[in-house]
Amino acid sequence: MSDLLKVSSNPHVRDKNTTSSIMLDVIIALIPATIFGIYNAGDNALYTIALILVTVGSCVLFEFIYQKGMKQKVTISDMSAAVTGLLLALNLPSTFPIWMAVIGAAFAIIVVKQVFGGLGQNFMNPALGARCFLFLSFSSYMTNFVYDGVSGATPLYILKTTGEVDSLRDMFIGNISGTIGETSVIALLIGAVYLLAKKVIDFRIPLAYLATFSIFILIFGEKQLDFEYLLAHLCGGGLMLGAFYMATDYVTSPITPWGRVVFGVLLGILTGIFRVFGANAEGVSFAIIFSNLLVPQIEKITRPRPFGYVHMKKKKEGK
Amino acid sequence: MSNGEVKVSKLATAKERLFNGIIKENPTLVMMLGMCPTLAVTTSCMNGIGMGLTSTVVLALSNVFVSLLRNIIPSKVRMPAFIVIVASFVTMVQFLLEAYLPSLNESLGIYIPLIVVNCIILGRAESYASKNPIWSSFFDGLGMGIGFTVGLGLLGAVREIIGAGQIFGIDILPDALEPITIIGLAPGAFFVLACLVAIQNKIKLRSGKKVKEEASCNGNCASCGSTCTDDAMLKTNANEDKEKAKKLIKMDKKEATEKEEA
Numbered sequence: 001m002s003d004l005l006k007v008s009s010n011p012h013v014r015d016k017n018t019t020s021s022i023m024l025d026v027i028i029a030l031i032p033a034t035i036f037g038i039y040n041a042g043d044n045a046l047y048t049i050a051l052i053l054v055t056v057g058s059c060v061l062f063e064f065i066y067q068k069g070m071k072q073k074v075t076i077s078d079m080s081a082a083v084t085g086l087l088l089a090l091n092l093p094s095t096f097p098i099w100m101a102v103i104g105a106a107f108a109i110i111v112v113k114q115v116f117g118g119l120g121q122n123f124m125n126p127a128l129g130a131r132c133f134l135f136l137s138f139s140s141y142m143t144n145f146v147y148d149g150v151s152g153a154t155p156l157y158i159l160k161t162t163g164e165v166d167s168l169r170d171m172f173i174g175n176i177s178g179t180i181g182e183t184s185v186i187a188l189l190i191g192a193v194y195l196l197a198k199k200v201i202d203f204r205i206p207l208a209y210l211a212t213f214s215i216f217i218l219i220f221g222e223k224q225l226d227f228e229y230l231l232a233h234l235c236g237g238g239l240m241l242g243a244f245y246m247a248t249d250y251v252t253s254p255i256t257p258w259g260r261v262v263f264g265v266l267l268g269i270l271t272g273i274f275r276v277f278g279a280n281a282e283g284v285s286f287a288i289i290f291s292n293l294l295v296p297q298i299e300k301i302t303r304p305r306p307f308g309y310v311h312m313k314k315k316k317e318g319k
Numbered sequence: 320m321s322n323g324e325v326k327v328s329k330l331a332t333a334k335e336r337l338f339n340g341i342i343k344e345n346p347t348l349v350m351m352l353g354m355c356p357t358l359a360v361t362t363s364c365m366n367g368i369g370m371g372l373t374s375t376v377v378l379a380l381s382n383v384f385v386s387l388l389r390n391i392i393p394s395k396v397r398m399p400a401f402i403v404i405v406a407s408f409v410t411m412v413q414f415l416l417e418a419y420l421p422s423l424n425e426s427l428g429i430y431i432p433l434i435v436v437n438c439i440i441l442g443r444a445e446s447y448a449s450k451n452p453i454w455s456s457f458f459d460g461l462g463m464g465i466g467f468t469v470g471l472g473l474l475g476a477v478r479e480i481i482g483a484g485q486i487f488g489i490d491i492l493p494d495a496l497e498p499i500t501i502i503g504l505a506p507g508a509f510f511v512l513a514c515l516v517a518i519q520n521k522i523k524l525r526s527g528k529k530v531k532e533e534a535s536c537n538g539n540c541a542s543c544g545s546t547c548t549d550d551a552m553l554k555t556n557a558n559e560d561k562e563k564a565k566k567l568i569k570m571d572k573k574e575a576t577e578k579e580e581a
Contacts, residue, residue, distance in 0.1 A: 103499070111510070137501040 019119070022250075023079035025200045029191030030086055030245065036187040037180035041094040042148060048180060052089040054098050058105040059085030066114045080119045084108055087127035087246060090181025091238065091285070092134070093145050100138055104130040124292040125252050128242075128285045135285070147177035154178050156236035157281040165228050171235040182238040192244035201248040204257060208264025209243045209271075210234065216272030233275065242284040243267075252292040259295075259302035266291050266298075333458040340462020346439045347470025347512075348519045353439045356430045357471060358508040365487055367475025368468055369423045370430060373416065375464025377408045378440050382460030384408075385448040392449075401444045406435045439463060470515075477511050478502050 034052065041048040063081040067074045076082075088108055092101060108130035113122045135142045145154055155166035155176050170176055174184025181188075195201045214230055223229040233239070247253060247267055254263050267287050274283020346352045356374075361367040384404050385392075392400045413431045416424040424431065434440065443463055448456040479485055482503025484492035492498060501507050 097497075100497070133501055136504060136506075137499045138497055139500070141497070 019078040019080060022200055023083045025195060025198055026083050026245065027079065027086060029194045029200075030090065030181070032187035032190050033090060033181045033184060033241070034086070036174050036184040037090065037094070040147070040174060040183055041180070044094050044146065048094040051092065051094070051096060051098055051101060052086070052180065055089035055092070055101045055105055056082050056085035058102045059088065059109050062106050062109040063114065066110055067118075070114075072118075075119065078119065081109060081113075084113070084126045087125075087181075088130050090241065091127060091131040091179050093142065093178075094180050095144055095146050095151075096141055097138075100134060100141060103137075104134045107133045120251055122251055124289045125246050125249050128246055128289050128292075131285050132289060145177035145179075152177055154237065154281065155232065156275075159229075159232050159236060160275070160281040163222055163229075165232045166236075168228065168231055168235065171232065176236075179238065182241045185235045185240050188240040188244060192240075195244065195248075201244065202257075202260055204260040205248050205253055205264045205267075206243040208261045209247060209267045210239075212265045212268025213239070213271050214268075216269055217276070220272060220276055222276070237275075237282045238284045239271065242271075242288055246285075247288050247291075252295060254295050254299045254302065256299055256302045256304060259298045262298050262302060263291060263295065266294065329454055332455045336455055336458035337462040337465070340459060340464070341466040341469060344463075345466040345470055345519075346463055347467055347474070348516055351516075352442060353437050353467065356433065356437065357474065358505070358512065360427055360430050361471055361475040361478055361508060362503055363479045363483070363485075363488075364472055364476040365423070366426055367471035367473075369420070370427055371464070371468025371471040373412055373427070373431065374434055374437060374439070374467055375461065376412055377405065377434055378443060378464040378467075379457055379460035380408050381405045381440055382443055382448040382456040383453055385444040386451060386453045386456035389449045397445070397449065398441075401441060401449075402435060405440050405444070409434045439467060473515060474508070474511055477515070478507055481511075482507055 038045050038048050038052075059081045060076050063076050064074055066072075067076075085105060085108075088104055089101070092104075108126035112124060112126040112129040113119065116122050144151055146152075153161075155171055155178075158164055158166060166176065172185050174187060176183050192201075192206070196203055214234065217230050217233050218225050221229060221233070247264070254260050270287035270290055271283050274286055275281065340346075344350055347357055353374075356370055360370045381401075381404050385401060388400070388404075409432060412434075413424070416427075416431065443460060447459050451459070476486060479487075480491065481499050482501070484490060484496070484498035499507075502511060
């Protein structure tokens, strides 16, 4: 029989993209930030490489073990576990103990992702869920940032406690202390441009996120309408990493166009609240996992209306 | 009935009630009742056991009194009556704790007075003690209380070991291993409880598997040859559950009609 006469259920339009090709694109986009993070670790570079490799490897391994143990189809070749591992590693300080990173990987893959049904079913970003787990469990290790052999506070922390703005040029290039992947804004932006050009991520979430966050900081920040202060907030901490790589995760962000805008606005407001009024200097990861939980509701209220749709009020009354 | 028979049956009911409370219908791990104190006070093993034993005393005594008064309390005001009985025992127990175990009283805090509205205690009063004689009600309360204590003690022990590296306040983890603080915080209570319930289910399913294999397939999978798939097993389970539910509904209706007639 001819292929034209084939009868099948939807979807009828197919794309060449597969899960693994998209995940590969994300990994490619994260390469500049990863290399910069290793370079930034200085004398600690070898340990940092080991930390990244172990985190990625243990994420893949835990996925394999869980799916084998549960007699499911093993899906480690789609590389989603590798992306989770890489994102988790980029969210850790370069001095983080390796065994703790392995616990984080186990939490990300088994508790956040697989227990809820694997890729596509997880209700929050696994890497960020694990980051928050590790942050609450080992907070002294998670905030121990070493730069140039000296451990010190991140520019964002200094900004929050004293109001002093670090050198913006250093913050943009990444010559500051922070987690492995968050320091260099320029490296993250290069990857983000690659993802946007390949249409892997949608511009709506990061744009709405950063715009709302900027407005929030300009109005409610410690220094009102101070653009230097605003830029320090934009370049500091994990905002760029979160906005372009984690908030745009397919599984945990809305699929409707307006839902994505709402999601971005919510993220911007929450991050602003956490950074300005919260106890910690950083709030991106908490804002993202909190918003992840609201995604089903956001999708419900922003569901596109079909052409010619009339509200079914009469039918209800008839009943 | 002769005296001998009564004694044997009394012992048997006591055993049956205790087994029911501790294992078959464990309030924490099977029925998931009383979650508020379960999640809140089990930051350490001592707190968990203390809370469990306090509840056990109240549960056993209130069950006895509810059972004693079961023919006097009008059914319309039974809830306030139960609460008065439970509250008086909780007040007594709290005074005793304040006098003899002030440190435990301090660490349990508000959760002692809150035993009054603990759903295990009201639940047992309503569903068991108000319909059954004193002897079996007492052992029902005791069994449920011990089951609650076992659940809370286990939860507290696991959380204390992982979350603080201690057991009964003694350090047991080597210095190289850092305790995972989040297990001692509120989210950790949910994680550990979920794991314990999963283990409990796994153990119970293992003992129940043999029955399932023998059970007939209900014709759900006609093409099914020798091996029974998990789906078919789920279906037969669902059917069994439905039948059970139907039976229960029928029983409830019968009881209701009997009550109305009475």
